[in-house]
Amino acid sequence: MKSKRQIRVGMVGYRLMGRAHSHAYRDVPFYFDTECTPVMQAIAGRNEEGVKKAAEKLGWASYETDWRRLIEREDIDLIDIVTPNDTHAEIAIAAAEAGKHVFCEKPLALDLEQAKRMLEAVNKAGVTHMICHNYRFSPAVQFAKKLIEEGRLGRIYHIRATFLQDWLMDPNFPLIWRLQKDISGGGTLGDLGAHIIDIARFLVGEFKEVVGTMETFIKKRPLGTMSDNLKGQIESTTYGEVNVDDATLFIARFENGALGSFESSRFSKGNRAGNRFEINGEKGSIRWDMENLNNLQVYLGDDEPGLQGFRTINCTEEEHPFAQVYWPAGHILGYEHTFTNIITELMNGIAKGTSPYPNFEDGVRNQAVLEAVEESVRNRKWVSLGEKIL
Structure with missing residues (x-):
């Protein structure tokens, strides 16, 4: 061998x-x-x-x-x-x-x-x-991409996406590095919004222009650290300024004419990891929720009257991307498998001498959207991606 x-x-x-x-x-x-x-x-x-x-x-x-x-x-x-x-x-x-x-x-x-x-x-x-x-590498998200590329949804009109959490709502949660702009670069927009921006680019296409708003609800916090399970530990009676967003909302137009709405927040009580999207096209719609990441909800408009409605596809069949190497159908995959799948693509890219998607070019394009949203918030107006990605 x-x-x-x-x-x-x-x-x-x-x-x-x-x-x-x-x-x-x-x-x-x-x-x-x-x-x-x-x-x-x-x-x-x-x-x-x-x-x-x-x-x-x-x-x-x-x-x-x-x-x-x-x-x-x-x-x-x-x-x-x-x-x-x-x-x-x-x-x-x-x-x-x-x-x-x-x-x-x-x-x-x-x-x-x-x-x-x-x-x-x-x-x-x-x-x-x-x-x-x-x-991107959840089998359900990969299957959503396949349905869109096959034209099963037709022309895409809308995407609405959220990434909502609630671990930061305690005003005594410490001022960790994620809340300091010089270390993190941004708050929920860069941490959570970056993910839904990437999924939108992957499934719908490139952004054309954006307009948004953001808010910092808790302005000062005690100094401290955070554990891997998102629990905070106060280490000082000194308070520091929070200079990143706690929540950001923005709307977007895409190059292909689709519209998008995006929300990222760490102040959404009851949401542990509410990474969700719905995409509407001329022929059908799809929905996905990371907290139930094996399932893709699919609506196809050409179903006969009386049977129309969202169906739930458990994306663990051998026909679903990446799923075929794991367990028999219906034996559920988890968060950790998304990392295994992307690193598999990385290994294949090294073998071929290529840089699989998402690569640093995607990183630049995602960063351009983040910057455009921040500019929009500062100037209270629509901002075009325009020259940002050149």
Whole structure:
């Protein structure tokens, strides 16, 4: 049997997304027959005690306390970035210049200018690159894409999408890095809105113009940290300013004439991870809810009268993208499988010398929409994507 090419992975960071990515690297060879197979070579983090424990628990062969050392290592082929947003650009550009392939968590950067520099760096180096918009890789979302491409919905008129959470509603929840613009780049818009923007681009097409509004409900919070299960721990009696949005709403026009409405919030009581969309076309509609991610609701207008209505498709059949490698139909998949699926695409891209979607170009286009929404809020007017993506 032909031996597979090993891709030796170096991951920077090890918290929530680090655990999700680690799980996926371990599972890819178990489920998928790829030409390249990931090897969990090394992990990097600033706290030696923490990164050592993470390496042992998650299954990494070694660890470093400086990401620069990770990039210098000759036994590393791919750099995976799961650190706070303000570090993405520096690490990705350095990795590309060292000839390493790059996989980066979203949003790609703090701002559009950084994102463009990251794209330029990976293109100049000729390395494979992807951004981790994992929700694209739910079999139900992939099947939605298939139905749209086959013309089953006809011309698309609307998309309405939300990503709603409620873990931040306690006014005493601490001022974590996600609430500081110089580290996160933005609040719910960049954290949650980035996902629904990417799904909209994936399913409907490119944005033409946007107009929006945003609000910060709690202006000051005590200093502290957050655990992987979104629980806060206050570490100081000192309060700091929250300078990002708690909630953002915007509407959009797409290049193909479709209209869209988008809402991201961490102040939506009862919503733990309300990542949802509905798309309406001339021939039918589809609905998806990440909290019930195996199911796609489908309405087809050519059904006979009396039988028309939304049907629920459990996307675990062998006909559904990615689902066929897992369990028998109806045996439910989970959040973790979306990471396994996207990293499988990454391995296939490295084998072929290509950068599968979503890659850094998608990251730039998503960042352009984020920037346009923020500009719209500041200036209280519609903003065209126009020159932003050039």
